[in-house]
Amino acid sequence: MDRHFKVRENRLRRVAERRGLRLEKSRRRDPNAIGFGGYMLVDTCRNFLVLGGGAFGYSATLDDVESYLDGDEASLPAATPPSRDASAGH
Numbered sequence: 001m002d003r004h005f006k007v008r009e010n011r012l013r014r015v016a017e018r019r020g021l022r023l024e025k026s027r028r029r030d031p032n033a034i035g036f037g038g039y040m041l042v043d044t045c046r047n048f049l050v051l052g053g054g055a056f057g058y059s060a061t062l063d064d065v066e067s068y069l070d071g072d073e074a075s076l077p078a079a080t081p082p083s084r085d086a087s088a089g090h
Contacts, residue, residue, distance in 0.1 A: 026058035
């Protein structure tokens with residue numbers, strides 16, 4: 001990973017933290033795995049997924065995260081809420 005990329009990631013992590021969000025990076029180590037190198041933004045108060053939960057977890061790129069934090073949400077794909085199993089009940 002080049003230095004510029006890591007600096008950008010850390011800057012976005014700080015911006016997200018100031019807005020009450022947590023930037024999470026996929027922990028997958030296999031470059032061929034789904035979600036490898038992807039990101040998610042999570043609302044820390046509600047533990048609610050804000051960005052990066054498309055068809056699979058950690059589906060946002062660093063560019064997506066930057067666009068969201070800069071307020072350019074219109075350029076991002078629509079968020080798909082996770083499905084809930086009806087039989088899970090309380």
